[in-house]
Amino acid sequence: SLGVPVVGRRTGGIPELIREGKNGLTFETFDELLNGVRKLLEPKTNRKAGRIGRGVAKRYSWKDVAREIEDLYKSLLE
Numbered sequence: 001s002l003g004v005p006v007v008g009r010r011t012g013g014i015p016e017l018i019r020e021g022k023n024g025l026t027f028e029t030f031d032e033l034l035n036g037v038r039k040l041l042e043p044k045t046n047r048k049a050g051r052i053g054r055g056v057a058k059r060y061s062w063k064d065v066a067r068e069i070e071d072l073y074k075s076l077l078e
């Protein structure tokens with residue numbers, strides 16, 4: 001949401017939020033982490049990934065997530 005690319009461990013739901021090579025990079029090993037950080041330090045890659053990441057983050061606002069959870073609870077009560 002701050003316009004900077006991210007690096008996250010390839011586990012759980014993280015790969016759903018990080019579009020590999022688009023808004024950041026995922027890793028499993030320490031060497032993959034180091035290589036990912038090196039790539040993201042390149043200004044051109046950094047700017048583009050940050051821009052894309054900001055767009056992804058907009059789709060996951062707290063307000064939208066809360067509304068989805070509320071809708072789910074309401075559907076379970078019907």
